Amino acid sequence: QSALSQPPSASGSPGQSVSISCTGTSSDIGGYNHVSWYQQHPGKAPKLIIYEVTKRPSGVPDRFSGSKSGNTASLTVSGLQAEDEADYYCNSYADSNNLLFGGGTKLTVL
Amino acid sequence: QVQLVESGGGVVQPGRSLRLSCAASGFTFSAYGMHWVRQAPGTGLEWVAVTWFDGSRTYYADSVKGRFTISRDNSKNTLYLRMNSLRAEDTALYYCARDLYDTGPTALDYWGQGTLVTVSS
Numbered sequence: 227q228s229a230l231s232q233p234p235s236a237s238g239s240p241g242q243s244v245s246i247s248c249t250g251t252s253s254d255i256g257g258y259n260h261v262s263w264y265q266q267h268p269g270k271a272p273k274l275i276i277y278e279v280t281k282r283p284s285g286v287p288d289r290f291s292g293s294k295s296g297n298t299a300s301l302t303v304s305g306l307q308a309e310d311e312a313d314y315y316c317n318s319y320a321d322s323n324n325l326l327f328g329g330g331t332k333l334t335v336l
Numbered sequence: 337q338v339q340l341v342e343s344g345g346g347v348v349q350p351g352r353s354l355r356l357s358c359a360a361s362g363f364t365f366s367a368y369g370m371h372w373v374r375q376a377p378g379t380g381l382e383w384v385a386v387t388w389f390d391g392s393r394t395y396y397a398d399s400v401k402g403r404f405t406i407s408r409d410n411s412k413n414t415l416y417l418r419m420n421s422l423r424a425e426d427t428a429l430y431y432c433a434r435d436l437y438d439t440g441p442t443a444l445d446y447w448g449q450g451t452l453v454t455v456s457s
């Protein structure tokens with residue numbers, strides 16, 4: 227059960243777009259469409275922002291989008307806003323009823 | 337609105353046991369899979385365990401398998417995590433979270449605020 231791989235940090239200026247990658251294997255991201263993304267502000271609980279690779283829960287702005295190619299999933303945040311500064315975690319179902327998280331990416335809005 | 341409130345955390349010595357609880361409200365608890373997820377201080381999220389809507393199936397991360405037991409009481413709308421043989425590396429904020437579906441694990445759409453467990457002599 228190895229964690230999924232995310233870059234430790236990402237950054238962008240207000241209004242720009244930034245993408246965060248999440249790399250796994252054929253036993254997790256590559257084999258299933260249960261890839262999710264979570265946003266976590268300091269001292270707060272995580273919040274689901276993308277599920278099943280591309281779907282957004284009600285209330286999540288369409289500035290957030292998800293995609294997947296092979297063993298790598300990506301989260302794109304368009305039109306960056308100050309409040310988007312947070313930690314972002316990817317998550318995938320894995321073989322034998324496991325759930326893996328990525329190590330997290332700290333997004334800084336410059 | 338959906339609410340998940342964890343309790344039962346505290347300071348415990350290595351090798352001892354602890355039971356966490358999560359009180360659910362605002363939704364039909366018996367219709368959803370439920371999880372425990374933990375976050376060690378200053379680090380990322382780690383999935384711990386899931387139980388199906390009826391408690392018939394449970395699955396665990398390798399790091400806790402054989403030591404932790406997830407369970408639920410649908411008559412009390414409460415989720416539990418029994419933690420035995422605790423180790424220093426189990427020190428973390430433990431979150432209760434709801435699965436999108438009745439089984440799981442898939443995605444976690446609602447989270448509690450967490451309860452802190454510190455394993456230290």
